[in-house]
Amino acid sequence: MINFFASSPLFSFLLAGLIGTVILLYLLRPPVLNRLISSNIIWKRVIGSSRLISERWRWWLSVLLALLIAILLLSAALRPSVNGQADDRTLIILDNSPSMGALTQTGLSRYNVAKDSVMKLLASLSKDVQVMLVDTQRQITTPSFSSISDALEILEQLKVGNSLEPLVPSWVATVDASKKFIYTDGVLIGGVPEGFTLVSVFQSVPNVGITRLSFATIPGDAKRRQAFVEVVNAGSDSQLVEIELAQTQSRILTRRVDLGPYEKATHIFDATKFDSGPVKAAIFSNADRFKADDTAFGYITEKKQVRVGLVANRQDSKLFTLLNLMPRVFVSRLTSTEYAALNPGEMSFDALVFDGTPAERKPTVPSIFFGVDSSTWLDVSVTPIRSSQLAVNKNAGHPILRNISMSDLLVETGFVFGASDDVHALLEAEGGGVLAVAVPGAVKNILLGFDLDKSNLAFLADFPILLSNSIAWLVDEPPVLSVNPGVVTLPGDVTKIYRIDGVDMPLWFADGKAYFHTQETGLYTAFTPNGPLRVSVSQLDRRFSDINLSKLPSLESFQNIANPGLTGYSFSFLAGALTLILLMLEWYLYHRRITQ
Amino acid sequence: MSTLLSKEFLRRLDGISLLLRRPVAGHLRGQHRSRRTGLGMIFADYRPYSAGDDIRNLDWATYMRLDRLVLRMFEEEADTPIYILIDNSSSMGGEGSGKLQMAKKFAAVLAYIGLLNHDRVSLISFSDGVVKEMPGRRGKNQMWRAMHFLDSLKNEGQTNLVNTFRRFFGTGRTRGLVFVISDFLLEETLEDSFRPLIQYGHDVFAGHIIAPEEENPSLDGQVVLVDSESREALSAQVTETMLATYRTEFNKYRANTEQFFKRAGWSYVPLRTDVDFEASVLTALKKEGMFR
Numbered sequence: 001m002i003n004f005f006a007s008s009p010l011f012s013f014l015l016a017g018l019i020g021t022v023i024l025l026y027l028l029r030p031p032v033l034n035r036l037i038s039s040n041i042i043w044k045r046v047i048g049s050s051r052l053i054s055e056r057w058r059w060w061l062s063v064l065l066a067l068l069i070a071i072l073l074l075s076a077a078l079r080p081s082v083n084g085q086a087d088d089r090t091l092i093i094l095d096n097s098p099s100m101g102a103l104t105q106t107g108l109s110r111y112n113v114a115k116d117s118v119m120k121l122l123a124s125l126s127k128d129v130q131v132m133l134v135d136t137q138r139q140i141t142t143p144s145f146s147s148i149s150d151a152l153e154i155l156e157q158l159k160v161g162n163s164l165e166p167l168v169p170s171w172v173a174t175v176d177a178s179k180k181f182i183y184t185d186g187v188l189i190g191g192v193p194e195g196f197t198l199v200s201v202f203q204s205v206p207n208v209g210i211t212r213l214s215f216a217t218i219p220g221d222a223k224r225r226q227a228f229v230e231v232v233n234a235g236s237d238s239q240l241v242e243i244e245l246a247q248t249q250s251r252i253l254t255r256r257v258d259l260g261p262y263e264k265a266t267h268i269f270d271a272t273k274f275d276s277g278p279v280k281a282a283i284f285s286n287a288d289r290f291k292a293d294d295t296a297f298g299y300i301t302e303k304k305q306v307r308v309g310l311v312a313n314r315q316d317s318k319l320f321t322l323l324n325l326m327p328r329v330f331v332s333r334l335t336s337t338e339y340a341a342l343n344p345g346e347m348s349f350d351a352l353v354f355d356g357t358p359a360e361r362k363p364t365v366p367s368i369f370f371g372v373d374s375s376t377w378l379d380v381s382v383t384p385i386r387s388s389q390l391a392v393n394k395n396a397g398h399p400i401l402r403n404i405s406m407s408d409l410l411v412e413t414g415f416v417f418g419a420s421d422d423v424h425a426l427l428e429a430e431g432g433g434v435l436a437v438a439v440p441g442a443v444k445n446i447l448l449g450f451d452l453d454k455s456n457l458a459f460l461a462d463f464p465i466l467l468s469n470s471i472a473w474l475v476d477e478p479p480v481l482s483v484n485p486g487v488v489t490l491p492g493d494v495t496k497i498y499r500i501d502g503v504d505m506p507l508w509f510a511d512g513k514a515y516f517h518t519q520e521t522g523l524y525t526a527f528t529p530n531g532p533l534r535v536s537v538s539q540l541d542r543r544f545s546d547i548n549l550s551k552l553p554s555l556e557s558f559q560n561i562a563n564p565g566l567t568g569y570s571f572s573f574l575a576g577a578l579t580l581i582l583l584m585l586e587w588y589l590y591h592r593r594i595t596q
Numbered sequence: 597m598s599t600l601l602s603k604e605f606l607r608r609l610d611g612i613s614l615l616l617r618r619p620v621a622g623h624l625r626g627q628h629r630s631r632r633t634g635l636g637m638i639f640a641d642y643r644p645y646s647a648g649d650d651i652r653n654l655d656w657a658t659y660m661r662l663d664r665l666v667l668r669m670f671e672e673e674a675d676t677p678i679y680i681l682i683d684n685s686s687s688m689g690g691e692g693s694g695k696l697q698m699a700k701k702f703a704a705v706l707a708y709i710g711l712l713n714h715d716r717v718s719l720i721s722f723s724d725g726v727v728k729e730m731p732g733r734r735g736k737n738q739m740w741r742a743m744h745f746l747d748s749l750k751n752e753g754q755t756n757l758v759n760t761f762r763r764f765f766g767t768g769r770t771r772g773l774v775f776v777i778s779d780f781l782l783e784e785t786l787e788d789s790f791r792p793l794i795q796y797g798h799d800v801f802a803g804h805i806i807a808p809e810e811e812n813p814s815l816d817g818q819v820v821l822v823d824s825e826s827r828e829a830l831s832a833q834v835t836e837t838m839l840a841t842y843r844t845e846f847n848k849y850r851a852n853t854e855q856f857f858k859r860a861g862w863s864y865v866p867l868r869t870d871v872d873f874e875a876s877v878l879t880a881l882k883k884e885g886m887f888r
Contacts, residue, residue, distance in 0.1 A: 033819045038687035038695075038810055039781035040823045040830045042849055046842045047832050 014576035018073075021583065065586040072575045072582070089145055089177040090125060092118055093134045093196065095184035096158055097166035098539070099547040102185075102205055103289040110201045111160045114183035117199055118155060121181065122148050132175065136168055136189055137161025162485035162519060164543045168193055186552035188543070204554035206235035208259060208285045209293030209545030213538065215271060215279070215300045222327035223304065227271040229281055233259035234290075234545045242284045243267060247274045247300075264542075276300045276477070278500065278523045278534075293545045296538040297523045301477040305330055307348065308471065311339045312355035318458050319355045319370070322467055329471065351474045356451040366444045366474035368467075371451030372415060381418035382449065383433060388412050391435055393428035400438055400446065400469045401426060404462040411435060414450030423447075440530040444474050480534045481526075484541060490514040490526055494533065497526040600704045600746060605874045609705065612878075613713045642666045677732060677772030678710040678717045679798075681760070682749060685723035686824040687781050688805065689751030694869040695805045699777040700746045701873050702803050706775050707742040711735060716772075719745045722760040723753030729764075754825040755782055757789035765796050777803040777867075779810070786856045800862040801884075804853060808870045811846055815839065 037043070100111035108116070122131065130145040133154050139161060140154060166189045172180070173193055180195055185202035192198045212230035233239050238260050245253040253269045271279075281296045288294060308331045310320050323331040332349070334342075336357045344364040352367040359369070362377040372382065391409035394401050406427055416433025419425070426436040426446075439445040452458045457466075481490070490497065490507075494514040497505045500523045505516045518524070524535040548554075645654060645665035655668045680703045688696040703719065710717040716732035719742055730745040755778065774793060780802070782789055793800055815821075815834040822829050832838070850866070857864035863884040867877070 033817070034822055034829075035815060035819050036822045036824050037813070038689075038779060038807070038824050040821045040828060041781055041783065042842065042845050043821050043830055043832065046838060046845050047830065 014573065014580070015073075018576070018579060018583070021580075025587070062586060065582050069579050069582050069586070072579045075575050088126070088129045089132070089175075089179075090121075090129055091132045091134070091172060091175050091177040091180040091196075092121070092151075093136070093168060093172065093180075093182040093184070093193075094118055094155070094158065095136045095166065095182070095189055096139065096160050097136050097188040098160060098162055098164065098292060098544055099185055099187035099290075100201070101160040101290065101292055102207065102547045103291075104201075104203045104205065109160070110185045110203070114199070114201045115155060115158075117201070118181075118183055119152065122151060122155075132177065133158075134169065134172060135161075136166035136184075137163050138167060159519070162539065164188065164484065164541060172196075184552075185547075186550040187547055191551075198552075200552040202550045202552040202554060204236065204548045204550075205289035206237055206239060206285070206287040207290040207293070207545060207547050208233050208235070208239050208241050208283055208288055209290065210281055210283055210296040210538075210540065211264070211293070211542045211545055212266070212540055213279075213281045213296040213298045215274075215298060217302060224270070224272045225274065225300065225302070227253070227269040227274070227279070227281075227298075228266060229269065229296075230264065230266045231257070231259065231283055232264040232542060232545050233262060234548055235287075236261050236548070237287070239285050239287060244282045244284070245269055245271065245274075245279060246282075247277060247279050251275075271300070274300055276303050290545070290547050292521075293539045295521060296540050297521060297536045298482075298538075299477075299480040299523060299534040299536055301480060301534065302328075302472070303350065303475055304328060306471055306475050307332070307350045309334050309339070309349040309352045310355060311336055311352055311357045311359070313357055314355075317355050318452060319353055319467075322464055323353065325464075326468060326471070351471055356453065363445070364443065368446045368448075368470050368474070370448050371454070372447045372449055378447070379439070380420050380423055380437060380447075382415040383418065384413070384415050385411065385429065385431070385433070385449075386413055387431075389414075389416075389435070390430040391427045392430045395424065395426050398424055398426060398438060399473050400466065402469055404466055404469070406460070406462065406466075408460060409435075409455065409457055411450040411455045413454050416449055417447065438473070442529070442531060444530075446470050446474065477531065478533055480536050482536045482538065482540065484539060484544075485519050485521060485537055487515055487517050488524075488535060488537065490516065490535070491528060491533070493528045493530070494526040495528065497524050497535070499524055600701050600743060601708070602874065606708060608878070609708055610712065612709055639668065639670055641669045643669060676710070676713075676715040677770045678706065678715050678775065679720060679764075679769070679772060680706050680710075680717065680775045681720045681722055681764075681777065682746070683723070683755060683776075683778030683805075684721045684727060684749045684751055685753050685755040686751050687755060687779055689824065695779055695807050696749065696751055698805050698867055698869045698873060699803070700749060702777050702805075702867060702877065703775070704743060704746055705877060707746075708739055711739050711742065717742065720760075720764060721749050722755075722757075722764075724756040725753075725759050726764050727752065756784075757782060758784055758792070761789070761792040765792055765798070769796070771797050772799070773801065774798040775801045775803060777805065779805045779807075780853050786853060790856075790860070794860065800857065800860070802853075802857045802862060802864045804850070804864065804866045806850065806866055806868050808868065812843060813839065 131151040182196040218224040279298045354369045356371040424438040425434040436448045492512040526533040718732045719730035721728040
């Protein structure tokens with residue numbers, strides 16, 4: 001019943017003070033003279049008859065005060081209320097958007113400051129009050145009114161979320177509650193809903209963060225690559241920041257930069273020494289109070305060097321010349337006989353290019369076939385064409401044909417491929433059929449139904465780009481999927497996804513797509529039938545870093561955050577204070593006369 | 597013998613005898629009028645003579661005049677049962693009140709006179725019932741026993757006259773003279789308390805012991821008045837007004853007590869503890885017509 005000992009510390013203090021006062025009054029009571037008399041029969045009559053009306057009033061008043069004191073103490077202890085009324089309902093919105101993770105000057109995050117304040121509010125409420133807790137990250141899926149203890153349990157499970165679109169549900173305005181509070185820093189949720197008591201936990205604090213990380217090969221020098229790091233200073237003071245890019249212990253790039261107030265800067269690093277693989281970017285600053293945006297993950301998908309085997313029986317292969325000119329390609333020439341003699345397990349090529357040379361068996365490495373015949377290992381049907389054909393349609397969305405115009409391609413003789421769901425059509429012939437297809441899978445292939453000698457492809461200006469795109473598609477991994485933490489959408493053919501430390505992340509599928517949920521930044525590898533897909537989860541968004549973009553005034557000290565439950569004073573406090581006043585009044589009316 | 601009464605005072609009591617308002621019902625011959633007729637000096641009535649009557653009581657003058665034999669009857673003088681009840685409850689004590697001592701002295705006087713006149717004297721101490729009893733004794737030589745009894749009395753218990761009278765007189769005591777020596781500070785009314793004595797037809801003499809502290813208490817300020825019998829505490833802020841009220845109430849109480857006994861046809865003597873006992877008691881008793 002009496003759970004008031006676990007109620008507000010203020011009330012406990014008041015109660016202890018009252019008890020102390022009563023004990024002190026008892027100790028200081030005047031010594032009463034005890035007189036032994038024969039009988040007090042006559043005295044009873046005398047006292048009864050001599051009691052004046054005022055004394056009777058005083059006696060009744062004293063009794064009334066004592067009763068009132070007892071009732072108040074009891075009420076303060078039990079904090080009674082009537083169930084089910086709007087007076088007993090309290091709605092609390094707790095902002096747990098990413099900016100609430102910023103550390104305040106006290107060392108606690110804004111969220112923890114808000115959480116502590118909410119806990120104090122809950123402790124100050126009457127035990128029968130029904131509380132609805134709503135968060136802005138939708139971690140509470142079905143908010144409802146519940147007891148304070150249930151609300152505390154829910155509160156314990158809440159965490160700072162990663163969604164950049166925090167949501168204050170519109171229906172909170174229609175909730176029938178006598179008290180409505182919102183605890184926020186005002187950064188991401190915008191305005192405060194009408195009718196809510198705002199408890200601001202905003203405090204302007206220094207923050208620097210990474211807002212972009214990308215890698216690219218230097219045009220004209222495919223062996224060199226650069227890393228682009230965008231950093232931002234979201235605070236009002238200049239910050240000395242150290243940027244670090246690391247792949248392995250021997251591949252680390254660092255740079256110290258000075259960022260002015262609210263300055264955004266892009267820094268380019270020469271990442272030539274970085275090979276394909278994961279890269280971690282981090283920034284360090286002594287005054288930084290928000291760590292979530294200090295780390296970003298990337299992945300270099302392009303191989304630094306590609307070993308290509310050109311299978312051609314003629315010596316004047318234009319392809320050899322072109323491949324030899326490609327900076328990152330190391331080409332080796334083979335005849336069809338030499339290729340046939342190779343052991344598939346000892347193949348030391350990243351890709352093969354068949355220049356009009358039929359392959360007796362399906363290659364075990366990605367390959368490009370110029371002039372495909374009707375080899376039996378092909379999964380697509382081929383039909384010969386004998387008259388000149390123009391390429392009239394191309395699959396412009398395919399990576400192989402990116403930035404290429406094939407409108408002038410003329411094929412004298414060759415084959416066209418039948419339609420198939422397992423292949424990607426690249427070029428359609430004028431009279432029907434497909435002139436070139438890309439075969440996805442663990443070992444990719446590009447099939448062109450015509451020989452270079454039987455077409456004008458080698459004379460087209462886009463041919464080197466086509467060949468470069470083809471080798472990149474065959475050898476390099478697909479572009480990294482950079483996402484924010486939260487629910488990540490993946491292609492529907494993803495079968496598994498692992499964290500970088502090998503932990504299998506649960507997947508679910510809906511509407512032809514795959515999804516997984518993560519709150520942690522880092523690198524993930526998804527597996528598809530066409531090969532791996534790298535997923536970089538980082539908080540690379542300016543909105544993450546701008547933790548000081550709030551219209552709320554910056555509080556100098558969180559010690560002074562007013563507990564809204566105590567503003568206007570709680571019932572227990574009022575009851576306790578009134579008890580003290582009544583005790584003093586009672587002393588003045590009655591005991592003062594004795595102690596004087 | 598005892599320090600209660602001085603020898604000079606006892607000598608003064610030698611010539612005193614008790615006067616009863618109505619005939620007593622003693623069985624032994626004594627010095628008081630009896631309800632029975634017989635060998636007495638006071639003419640009571642006539643009755644027809646019957647064989648066997650004492651012819652010495654025949655009224656010859658009437659026989660001679662009326663030729664009828666009538667017998668003269670006289671009131672027989674009998675001894676008187678004297679019951680002296682002494683209140684030894686806690687209220688009779690108290691520091692320096694001397695109430696119990698005064699009661700003992702008064703009881704000693706009564707016992708001495710009674711024994712001297714060959715009356716059967718019983719001494720009973722009571723509080724909420726009979727505490728101690730000296731059964732009826734006759735003769736002056738029993739005075740030492742009475743004194744010893746009185747010396748042994750101590751304050752104890754609460755006063756309950758109803759209980760005391762019912763228990764003592766409910767056992768068929770001979771009707772006699774009942775002395776009740778008490779402060780009469782009773783929870784019950786006097787009417788209720790003395791109803792048994794009225795029913796049994798006893799002649800009652802009340803000795804009301806009054807201490808000056810009760811009549812005029814010296815109290816002031818906040819005091820807790822503790823009842824010596826019930827130990828009941830009564831908190832009071834004593835003022836002059838309240839003291840005046842108390843004095844008025846006490847006098848009213850004393851007057852009501854006296855009025856009760858007078859109304860019942862009984863004797864009442866107030867005995868103040870601050871007055872010289874030996875000098876005042878005989879005067880008071882004679883004033884009440886108790887002595888001759």
